[in-house]
Amino acid sequence: MKFFEKIRNTRKTIFSLLFLVIVACLIFFAGMMFAGKNSEPEITSTSLQQQLQEISDLAVLEYNYTKVGKFENSLELNGWDIPLTKKSFLLTYSGTLQAGIDMSHIEISVDDKNITVLLPDVEIISNLIDEDSIEVYDETKNIFNPISINDYKTFASNQKSVVEEEAIENGFLSEAATRVQNAIRSFLEMIPQIKEDYTIEIQFREAN
Structure with a gap:
């Protein structure tokens, strides 16, 4: 038992x-x-701002261009062109223009369930001419005012400003601004907690 x-x-x-x-x-x-x-990670302005600033420059729009420019120059005396000293050439070139924002200047505030993003102005962040694409035509030869390598370099550099002004007039920066807003919103909505519980407002600093 x-x-x-x-x-x-x-x-x-x-x-x-x-x-x-x-x-x-x-x-x-x-x-x-x-x-x-x-x-779940706490949604704070500091944490969100740090994540976005890690992106550095946010390029959202690219424009590939091919242009023709004409260079002319004469020697001057007291503001007057000296006869028989004119030099000129035509230059064709291709390049790439990029627009976006500097993410280091972004500001974010979180108030209850509202996220407000304040962005710096959209700007041209890159404009590169492909040196291999440069071709010279109709080059004049003037013994009194010969064409130099510096003429080509200076002219090509000045053409960058011409391209930028033309692109801006055609709404390049306006389209980039819309894309920046969409990109920032998409990035934030990748965080499930934000997409489900928060409203997002995105503004450019100049709008304030």
């Missing part, structure tokens, strides 16, 4: 231990689930 009582007592002890282990496991997993629900 004592033998069977020992077996029953041993079984009770085992069952008790198993029960404690099961309870401990349930408590552990319940704690993990609770912690998981509360481990």
Whole structure:
């Protein structure tokens, strides 16, 4: 009888231990689930601003161009062109223009469930002429005012400003501004918590 009582007592002890282990496991997993629900990152202006500023320059619009420019120059005396000293050439070139914003100047504020993003002005952030694309035509030869390598370089550099002005007149920066707003909104909405619970307002600093 004592033998069977020992077996029953041993079984009770085992069952008790198993029960404690099961309870401990349930408590552990319940704690993990609770912690998981509360481990969502806190949405703060500082954290969002740091994430966006890591992007540095945000280029959102690119324009590839091929242009022809004419260079003319004469020697001058007291503001008057000296006859027979005119030099000229035609230059064709191709390049790429990019517009965007400097993300280091972005400002973000979080108020309750509202996120306000204040952006710097859209600007031309890159304008590169492909040197291999440059070709010279109708080059004049003037012994009194010969064409120099510096003439080509200076003219090509000045043409960048011409291209930028033309692009801006055609709405290049306006289109880039719209794309910047869409890009920032898409980035923020990639965070599920923001997409579900927050409203986003994006403004340019000049709008204020």
